[in-house]
Amino acid sequence: METEDVSSPLDLDTPRWRRVVLKLSGEALASAASDETIDAEVVDRLAAEIASSRSELDVELAIVVGGGNIWRGSYGAMGGIDRATSDHMGMLATVINGLALQDALERKGQPTRVQSAIQMAEVAEPYIRRRAIRHLEKGRVVIFAAGMGNPYFTTDTPAALRAAEIGAEAVLKGTHGGVDGVYSADPRRHPEATRFDEISYMEVVARDLRVMDMTAIAFCKDNGLSILVFDIMTPGNIRRALVGQPIGTLVR
Ligand code: UDP
Numbered sequence: 001m002e003t004e005d006v007s008s009p010l011d012l013d014t015p016r017w018r019r020v021v022l023k024l025s026g027e028a029l030a031s032a033a034s035d036e037t038i039d040a041e042v043v044d045r046l047a048a049e050i051a052s053s054r055s056e057l058d059v060e061l062a063i064v065v066g067g068g069n070i071w072r073g074s075y076g077a078m079g080g081i082d083r084a085t086s087d088h089m090g091m092l093a094t095v096i097n098g099l100a101l102q103d104a105l106e107r108k109g110q111p112t113r114v115q116s117a118i119q120m121a122e123v124a125e126p127y128i129r130r131r132a133i134r135h136l137e138k139g140r141v142v143i144f145a146a147g148m149g150n151p152y153f154t155t156d157t158p159a160a161l162r163a164a165e166i167g168a169e170a171v172l173k174g175t176h177g178g179v180d181g182v183y184s185a186d187p188r189r190h191p192e193a194t195r196f197d198e199i200s201y202m203e204v205v206a207r208d209l210r211v212m213d214m215t216a217i218a219f220c221k222d223n224g225l226s227i228l229v230f231d232i233m234t235p236g237n238i239r240r241a242l243v244g245q246p247i248g249t250l251v252r
Pocket of ligand 1: 024025026027065066067068069071072073074086087088089090091093094146147148149150151152153154155156158
């Protein structure tokens, strides 16, 4: 477990990456305190942090948003709903979250476009890779919704896929439930577990560590995409992640 050579802990102004994809779970938008599916205060706080970090650091930021606060394909499949149908429901859930996030970002003055992998022209642009890149170059945040448009995936894999497609240098995987990186075992059940500062893709696979879906890990490995797993709920961490402060775990 070696610590990577990152920028000085005091340097909060120099971005480590020029273009990144932030993977935001649907549950990060829900309320920890109440049963709100989308908690306006939480979304507002995240949007404020995303907007200020993006503009102050001048990084190009795309977001892949999940839908687990509303629906996951596996829920329905367990209850007898056809798996592909249930996954379509999950993808639509990500669009709902994407619109909530877009609204909050734009209220912070951050121009934002939602691109959906499932066509719904009235509410979102279709996913068009070159257009997404153009938006990023103009300083807009691009939210990729509806995953990849294909069932049998979670949003981890489209986060990796879109990152490769748009030439992002890293996937920032924000966690929410108090686990602030990759541990040797589940720290909620094994208090003695230790957090890695850095770990290789192969070790993640060999130890079966639950960082991201294995499909996404394999994709990142094949395409040389670093993954930073970090706690997105701690205020200031999005900026810390973007400037390479030693937080979370870097998978590469
Ligand atoms: N989903 C899918 N294909 C994709 C992305 C997502 O079928 O490319 C569906 C899948 O059912 C998944 C749901 O959308 O469970 C919500 O995404 P995810 O579980 O990744 O949400 P998160 O856990 O990040 O909130």
